[in-house]
Amino acid sequence: MSPAEDAVRQRSDRNGWLLVTPALVVLALAAILPLLVMLVYSFLAPGDFGNVEWEFSTDGWTSILFQRDIFDGTLSLADAHLTIFWRSLWLSTVTTLLAFVIGFPTAWFIATRPVQQRPIWLFLVTLPFWTNLLIRTFAILEVIRSEGLINSALMGLGVIEEPIQMLYTDGAVLVGMAYVYLPLMVLPLYAAIDRFDMRMLEAAYDLYASRWQALRRIVLPIVKPGIVAGSILVFVPSLGAYVTPRVLGGGKNMMIGNFIELQFGQGRNWPLGAALSMTLLIIVTIALLFYVRAANRPRADHG
Amino acid sequence: MAERFAINRLPGFTTIAVLAFLALYIPIITLVFFSFNAGKTVMGWDGFSLQWYAVAWGNVAVQEAAWRSVVIAFWATLIATTVATMAALGTTRRRPFRGQTAVYVAINQPLMVPEIVTAVALLIVFAWVKVQSGYQGLGYLILAHAAFCIPFAYLPIRARLEGMDLSLETAAADLYATPWQTFRRVTLPLLAPGIVAGAMLAFITSLDDVVITEFVKSAGQDTLPTYMLGQLRRGVTPEVNAISTALLGLTVVILTAFFLLTRERR
Amino acid sequence: MAGEVTISARNVVKAFGQGAGAVRALDDVSVDIRQGEFFTLLGPSGCGKTTLLRLIAGFEMPTEGTILLDGTDISTLPPNRRPVNTVFQSYALFPHLTVAQNIAFGLEMLGKPGAEVKARTAAMLALVKLEAMATRKTSQLSGGQQQRVALARALAPQPKVLLLDEPLSALDLKLRKEMQIELKRLQLETGITFIFVTHDQEEALTMSDRIAVMSAGKIQQVGTAKEIYIHPKNRFVASFIGETNFLTGTAEAGALRLATGDRIDVPGMTPGGTVTVCVRPEQLRLGPAEDGAIKARVRTLVYFGTDTHCHLALSDGTEIVARLQSPASGDAGLAEGQEVGVTFAPGAVQRVED
Numbered sequence: 041m042s043p044a045e046d047a048v049r050q051r052s053d054r055n056g057w058l059l060v061t062p063a064l065v066v067l068a069l070a071a072i073l074p075l076l077v078m079l080v081y082s083f084l085a086p087g088d089f090g091n092v093e094w095e096f097s098t099d100g101w102t103s104i105l106f107q108r109d110i111f112d113g114t115l116s117l118a119d120a121h122l123t124i125f126w127r128s129l130w131l132s133t134v135t136t137l138l139a140f141v142i143g144f145p146t147a148w149f150i151a152t153r154p155v156q157q158r159p160i161w162l163f164l165v166t167l168p169f170w171t172n173l174l175i176r177t178f179a180i181l182e183v184i185r186s187e188g189l190i191n192s193a194l195m196g197l198g199v200i201e202e203p204i205q206m207l208y209t210d211g212a213v214l215v216g217m218a219y220v221y222l223p224l225m226v227l228p229l230y231a232a233i234d235r236f237d238m239r240m241l242e243a244a245y246d247l248y249a250s251r252w253q254a255l256r257r258i259v260l261p262i263v264k265p266g267i268v269a270g271s272i273l274v275f276v277p278s279l280g281a282y283v284t285p286r287v288l289g290g291g292k293n294m295m296i297g298n299f300i301e302l303q304f305g306q307g308r309n310w311p312l313g314a315a316l317s318m319t320l321l322i323i324v325t326i327a328l329l330f331y332v333r334a335a336n337r338p339r340a341d342h343g
Numbered sequence: 344m345a346e347r348f349a350i351n352r353l354p355g356f357t358t359i360a361v362l363a364f365l366a367l368y369i370p371i372i373t374l375v376f377f378s379f380n381a382g383k384t385v386m387g388w389d390g391f392s393l394q395w396y397a398v399a400w401g402n403v404a405v406q407e408a409a410w411r412s413v414v415i416a417f418w419a420t421l422i423a424t425t426v427a428t429m430a431a432l433g434t435t436r437r438r439p440f441r442g443q444t445a446v447y448v449a450i451n452q453p454l455m456v457p458e459i460v461t462a463v464a465l466l467i468v469f470a471w472v473k474v475q476s477g478y479q480g481l482g483y484l485i486l487a488h489a490a491f492c493i494p495f496a497y498l499p500i501r502a503r504l505e506g507m508d509l510s511l512e513t514a515a516a517d518l519y520a521t522p523w524q525t526f527r528r529v530t531l532p533l534l535a536p537g538i539v540a541g542a543m544l545a546f547i548t549s550l551d552d553v554v555i556t557e558f559v560k561s562a563g564q565d566t567l568p569t570y571m572l573g574q575l576r577r578g579v580t581p582e583v584n585a586i587s588t589a590l591l592g593l594t595v596v597i598l599t600a601f602f603l604l605t606r607e608r609r
Numbered sequence: 610m611a612g613e614v615t616i617s618a619r620n621v622v623k624a625f626g627q628g629a630g631a632v633r634a635l636d637d638v639s640v641d642i643r644q645g646e647f648f649t650l651l652g653p654s655g656c657g658k659t660t661l662l663r664l665i666a667g668f669e670m671p672t673e674g675t676i677l678l679d680g681t682d683i684s685t686l687p688p689n690r691r692p693v694n695t696v697f698q699s700y701a702l703f704p705h706l707t708v709a710q711n712i713a714f715g716l717e718m719l720g721k722p723g724a725e726v727k728a729r730t731a732a733m734l735a736l737v738k739l740e741a742m743a744t745r746k747t748s749q750l751s752g753g754q755q756q757r758v759a760l761a762r763a764l765a766p767q768p769k770v771l772l773l774d775e776p777l778s779a780l781d782l783k784l785r786k787e788m789q790i791e792l793k794r795l796q797l798e799t800g801i802t803f804i805f806v807t808h809d810q811e812e813a814l815t816m817s818d819r820i821a822v823m824s825a826g827k828i829q830q831v832g833t834a835k836e837i838y839i840h841p842k843n844r845f846v847a848s849f850i851g852e853t854n855f856l857t858g859t860a861e862a863g864a865l866r867l868a869t870g871d872r873i874d875v876p877g878m879t880p881g882g883t884v885t886v887c888v889r890p891e892q893l894r895l896g897p898a899e900d901g902a903i904k905a906r907v908r909t910l911v912y913f914g915t916d917t918h919c920h921l922a923l924s925d926g927t928e929i930v931a932r933l934q935s936p937a938s939g940d941a942g943l944a945e946g947q948e949v950g951v952t953f954a955p956g957a958v959q960r961v962e963d
Binding site: 065067071073074078159165166168174182189221256275310314324 | 350351352353354355356357358359361362363364366367368369370371373374377387417422425426427429430432433434437438441442445446449450452453455456457458459460461463464465466467468470472473486487489490491493497519544547550551553554558569571575583584586590591594595598602606
Binding site: 508511513514515517519520521522528533534536 | 689
């Protein structure tokens with residue numbers, strides 16, 4: 041390589057770095073370094089009034105799953121914690137399934153509209169996504185609370201005498217999360233179905249497939265990357281949800297997010313909160329790595 | 344006459360889709376509808392009234408929170424859009440430099456890490472900084488917002504850049520433009536719609552944030568969303584409905600503009 | 610004034626990539642381009658012609674060798690400091706500027722006074738006959754009009770050399786013919802050196818003063834259209850430009866002996882070794898199979914309107930083609946399977962390197 045070529049290349053690389061540096065500084069200060077500090081905090085001892093004592097301790101990590109008996113110091117499984125983990129995983133999984141069952145037909149519907157109509161339908165899906173999460177959660181609250189839309193309507197029709205208690209249940213959190221995260225399922229599914237060549241359906245029907253067989257044997261395998269993407273996009277924020285369970289689940293039906301907050305509030309156990317946050321981060325990272333692997337897997341391309 | 348065999352119709356899909364769209368919009372419409380209710384509950388319609396807007400407008404706490412939201416969103420958008428534009432210029436249309444993948448991961452990090460995790464991490468760090476420096480102002484919120492707005496600003500700008508014809512800048516250089524003149528006269532004007540689109544998304548994202556704000560703010564630094572969350576103890580008041588509707592209106596306006604802006608280039 | 614060298618490439622090498630994966634897009638290329646000539650770089654895609662153009666423009670830098678402009682080394686000068694302008698294959702018109710603003714761009718960058726910019730822009734608009742379109746956005750123009758704007762924009766700063774990178778490839782056939790004439794007119798009117806890149810041999814033959822035929826990163830031959838067509842230096846040039854027949858045999862004094870035993874007169878041939886010659890199909894004469902002619906059998910006849918192509922097989926199976934002008938009746942007077950004798954027009958047989 042000639043010195044001139046070399047100089048051009050080096051200048052290009054240097055400019056690249058110079059241009060990304062300001063963004064990296066902002067991100068380092070307010071997104072990346074704090075995570076490292078938190079990792080350190082998870083190995084310290086809790087202070088009496090919140091914050092930490094600067095002495096090494098693994099209690100933060102062990103107390104994620106175990107509790108120490110106050111009298112004899114033996115460890116036993118912390119049932120309350122396990123319940124919260126279990127509820128978080130369970131609710132997130134069911135939310136993802138629910139969003140898929142509703143989202144797939146919706147995405148299919150949009151992808152099969154005439155071309156000039158599609159942007160309007162997509163806009164209708166995107167609008168709620170960009171609307172304040174809190175406002176959407178409040179909107180669900182309006183519908184399901186005791187004096188809300190559903191109870192008022194049912195009582196008005198004389199179907200029920202007393203309002204049904206829907207708010208502050210796991211079901212409320214589930215419905216709320218499915219509602220809030222549905223657009224995240226629809227958009228990648230739409231992108232995948234939009235690329236799907238409808239002539240393959242013609243071929244399937246031509247070869248005697250029923251509609252159900254064509255869907256299961258042809259459509260679903262081909263749009264699988266979209267399904268994986270949508271599922272991860274719903275599952276990850278569900279697992280870390282904070283606002284929706286707080287508003288719709290009340291104080292009792294906590295998820296991991298609320299449990300973390302508790303450690304920094306009344307719980308006054310910052311190391312446990314930090315360790316819980318790291319655990320959540322690890323689970324999310326595993327899910328994302330799974331997604332990256334699924335997305336990058338070479339597949340027979342048809343286009 | 345026999346009906347034509349519709350290739351892409353799957354049984355029940357249209358029904359589910361229509362129900363899904365209704366389910367998406369009925370709660371929001373209900374919320375908007377009852378913000379104009381003269382009565383105090385959603386039990387019944389007591390006639391049209393703007394009184395809850397008047398109540399919210401007259402509430403000093405709401406005024407302050409609204410102003411604070413706008414100030415934070417303005418500065419966060421300015422910072423995020425500037426650094427994201429530079430980052431987009433640095434990561435597209437050139438030979439990838441060593442470590443570029445790590446830069447992508449860093450830029451998209453706020454989209455991947457759960458908000459609650461970032462929120463408590465910032466709480467830990469800023470609590471310490473606040474004690475050490477004695478500074479309690481809005482700077483912490485602006486910095487935190489700027490960071491999580493970066494990917495939202497970055498993505499549309501990068502998309503615009505990647506769709507841009509590289510030979511345009513080559514042509515400018517060929518016609519005696521210096522690198523800076525090329526940037527000023529060709530790259531920037533062509534990139535402008537992408538930058539505006541990115542700024543819009545960043546602004547909405549900052550305006551909507553609850554979780555990180557809730558953990559980072561000092562006492563008396565409520566934004567509109569955290570104010571609304573704080574009001575929840577009293578149930579959803581028609582006043583909160585009115586604030587929600589106003590925010591919703593703002594989002595719809597910005598988002599419509601965004602779509603018109605990004606669609607025009609086909 | 611013609612005859613002075615304007616652009617000179619000396620032993621230019623351009624490699625892309627590094628190490629084992631490196632590709633030599635240009636492999637030791639040397640060429641002199643003279644002041645005021647219409648010079649064409651002709652070759653198939655991937656032959657390095659566009660790379661050479663980009664090196665002259667300054668969009669790339671040579672890995673080895675130098676590029677001289679009027680005797681000065683400009684190899685490492687950035688494009689904005691070279692008095693050389695380009696007409697891009699995609700035109701690269703600035704979509705946010707009007708036609709007039711596009712044309713004025715280079716002049717403004719050079720810091721010319723406003724009055725001069727205005728006057729030259731107007732003159733350029735007149736030169737390409739687009740006065741009526743001055744305030745239009747470039748997206749509102751047809752392909753041919755965009756092409757004219759691109760030309761006017763590149764000519765406006767009065768460069769020493771104008772580089773044209775396959776500028777006609779996006780146009781339909783009729784428009785392309787018109788623009789070929791237009792380009793030639795512009796070149797004569799402005800007197801600027803044009804370096805034109807194309808893969809279309811007909812375009813190259815009709816427009817150029819001189820042509821450089823390129824292949825595999827090397828210049829195979831430089832010459833006028835006639836030189837290249839009549840005296841192709843090697844097999845590649847002979848087959849890339851027009852159609853041709855290759856015949857291989859043993860060299861004898863003043864002749865070539867084919868494997869069939871037939872003897873072809875080749876003036877100046879010296880004995881020794883295997884030699885290839887080429888003959889254009891239109892230089893073949895068909896007559897009765899008699900002494901002095903090479904015996905061949907007619908395989909197929911293909912009627913092309915003005916010509917009839919006659920595919921022939923020699924006695925050893927070698928296939929050759931003769932292009933015969935169609936007579937008024939359309940009937941060439943030949944039948945498939947017929948025995949004929951092939952002779953060549955004087956001077957039509959050219960020795961080529963492999």
